[in-house]
Amino acid sequence: MRLTDHDLRQIDEAYLEGLSPEALREVSKRLCQDLKEARERLNQTPENSSRPPSTRAPWAAAANETEAEEHEEKQAAAEGAEPKQDLGAEDESPKEPKVKGEAEAKPSDSQRKPGKQPGAPGHGRTQHLPVTGELVHRAEQCSACGQVLDEDAPFVACTGHYVLDIEWGDEAAPGIRVTHVKHLYGDTGCGCGHQTRRLPQRAEKDVQWSVEISEWHLVGPGLMALIVCLALRMRLSRARIRELLGTWLGITLATGTLNQCVHEAAHAVLPVEAQLIDEVNRAELLHGDETSWKEAGKGLWLWVFTSTAVTFYLIGYRTRQLLDNLLGEAFAGWLMSDGYQAYRAYRKRLRCWAHLVRKARGLEESLVKSSQRFGKQTLELLHALMQAVYEAREGPGEDLKAKHQRQLDAFRGCCERYRDAEHEKTRQLAREFLNDWEAIFAVLSHPQLPLTNNQAECALRHWVILRKLCFGTRTEQGSRALGLLASVIDTCHQRRVSPWTYLAEVIRRRRQGGDAPPLPAAA
Ligand SMILES: [Zn+2]
Numbered sequence: 471m472r473l474t475d476h477d478l479r480q481i482d483e484a485y486l487e488g489l490s491p492e493a494l495r496e497v498s499k500r501l502c503q504d505l506k507e508a509r510e511r512l513n514q515t516p517e518n519s520s521r522p523p524s525t526r527a528p529w530a531a532a533a534n535e536t537e538a539e540e541h542e543e544k545q546a547a548a549e550g551a552e553p554k555q556d557l558g559a560e561d562e563s564p565k566e567p568k569v570k571g572e573a574e575a576k577p578s579d580s581q582r583k584p585g586k587q588p589g590a591p592g593h594g595r596t597q598h599l600p601v602t603g604e605l606v607h608r609a610e611q612c613s614a615c616g617q618v619l620d621e622d623a624p625f626v627a628c629t630g631h632y633v634l635d636i637e638w639g640d641e642a643a644p645g646i647r648v649t650h651v652k653h654l655y656g657d658t659g660c661g662c663g664h665q666t667r668r669l670p671q672r673a674e675k676d677v678q679w680s681v682e683i684s685e686w687h688l689v690g691p692g693l694m695a696l697i698v699c700l701a702l703r704m705r706l707s708r709a710r711i712r713e714l715l716g717t718w719l720g721i722t723l724a725t726g727t728l729n730q731c732v733h734e735a736a737h738a739v740l741p742v743e744a745q746l747i748d749e750v751n752r753a754e755l756l757h758g759d760e761t762s763w764k765e766a767g768k769g770l771w772l773w774v775f776t777s778t779a780v781t782f783y784l785i786g787y788r789t790r791q792l793l794d795n796l797l798g799e800a801f802a803g804w805l806m807s808d809g810y811q812a813y814r815a816y817r818k819r820l821r822c823w824a825h826l827v828r829k830a831r832g833l834e835e836s837l838v839k840s841s842q843r844f845g846k847q848t849l850e851l852l853h854a855l856m857q858a859v860y861e862a863r864e865g866p867g868e869d870l871k872a873k874h875q876r877q878l879d880a881f882r883g884c885c886e887r888y889r890d891a892e893h894e895k896t897r898q899l900a901r902e903f904l905n906d907w908e909a910i911f912a913v914l915s916h917p918q919l920p921l922t923n924n925q926a927e928c929a930l931r932h933w934v935i936l937r938k939l940c941f942g943t944r945t946e947q948g949s950r951a952l953g954l955l956a957s958v959i960d961t962c963h964q965r966r967v968s969p970w971t972y973l974a975e976v977i978r979r980r981r982q983g984g985d986a987p988p989l990p991a992a993a
Contacts, residue, residue, distance in 0.1 A: 635690025
């Protein structure tokens with residue numbers, strides 16, 4: 471335990487003179503330890519300390535913006551590029567030139583940062599709720615002589631604050647109950663004459679997150695989890711959350727407080743990110759997908775990586791670099807994905823057949839005869855092989871690749887013929903098959919593997935609706951918070967454990983300066 475300024479102010483010659491030999495030895499031990507720690511902290515440099523060097527996300531390392539954009543362009547220009555059509559359309563529009571002359575001179579509304587402006591008057595809490603309880607936070611041990619302080623040791627409160635929280639009911643009395651508890655902190659006296667002060671705790675500042683994790687905050691861990699649930703799971707706007715809390719629970723909170731809650735919760739689960747990434751890398755089968763995302767008008771991507779045990783989201787650029795940073799050398803599983811080229815580096819890769827079937831169906835309906843024929847041939851092959859895969863899953867494992875070699879060879883010849891077809895969609899599909907041949911037909915040698923990327927697409931669906939409602943995120947931290955919380959929520963659901971009790975527990979422990987408990991195992 472580190473000695474506080476309050477402790478040191480009390481330790482003087484007069485105090486030491488009055489101590490018994492045992493107490494004096496104990497105090498010296500503590501002073502010595504504290505001095506050594508202080509000296510070491512003084513000598514700490516980035517080279518010898520374990521403090522994280524920056525706030526960059528692990529997948530963003532070394533991928534600065536211009537690099538990323540250049541990379542993206544290069545990728546798009548490369549031969550056989552498969553345009554992302556489903557959701558990306560609105561993001562491809564070129565940046566509009568600035569027309570407003572005055573915008574340069576003074577900050578316009580659009581340049582203004584969201585939220586409270588610097589210097590603007592703040593709003594105090596106006597709600598007066600009845601107090602449902604009082605909690606005295608006493609020191610349990612003398613910080614100078616180490617004596618255990620029992621219940622009747624004299625206590626003088628020096629500060630306090632209120633915490634608004636909810637309590638979950640149980641089977642006997644279900645529902646939730648609002649609590650409004652007065653927390654008192656102060657000095658507990660010891661026989662040695664020392665007063666040990668206990669103040670509200672906070673997590674050590676490990677990154678430059680704008681909202682700190684602290685017991686000082688008004689909103690308790692349970693209510694905070696509820697707010698995250700309403701914002702991200704129920705997709706309610708901040709205004710709707712205020713309305714719900716006000717009309718149903720009688721709680722009045724400012725919009726700024728709601729935002730802080732989401733950011734503090736995300737900050738609290740930040741240490742869990744490493745566990746999520748580790749589990750993603752250890753997956754035997756991973757589904758990956760991405761959809762466009764706006765961050766303060768900037769066109770980014772919401773990525774998802776999901777296995778049977780874990781789902782991980784992140785918002786970032788759509789680059790090979792990002793994939794490499796996330797999926798390290800350690801990743802040796804199968805990767806199911808769409809046609810995006812960055813995935814091509816992975817040896818054990820699978821392609822979603824539903825996408826290919828859809829494209830082939832489009833060709834079948836084309837007005838060009840040869841394209842119709844190619845579409846029909848593709849569909850016939852895919853349907854026959856799908857049937858074979860279903861049957862192989864039931865029966866003894868046989869290599870369907872060898873069994874259907876003749877059909878595959880014939881189809882490959884067909885693709886070769888169409889690779890320079892005049893009809894664009896025909897040409898694209900023929901090249902897609904040729905470029906991704908191994909990945910597309912890998913499932914024939916491993917029929918127990920999936921045929922579609924349905925799992926990743928399902929995972930993204932919820933967040934696509936959220937994006938449409940809230941128009942994306944506004945800051946880098948907001949994007950990071952969303953990815954983190956979405957990952958925790960969906961992973962907990964996969965494991966059939968409540969994300970909300972877990973989240974509340976993480977917040978509670980982190981506020982006391984402890985570690986975040988690891989993600990729970992499947993129930
Ligand atoms: Zn003492």
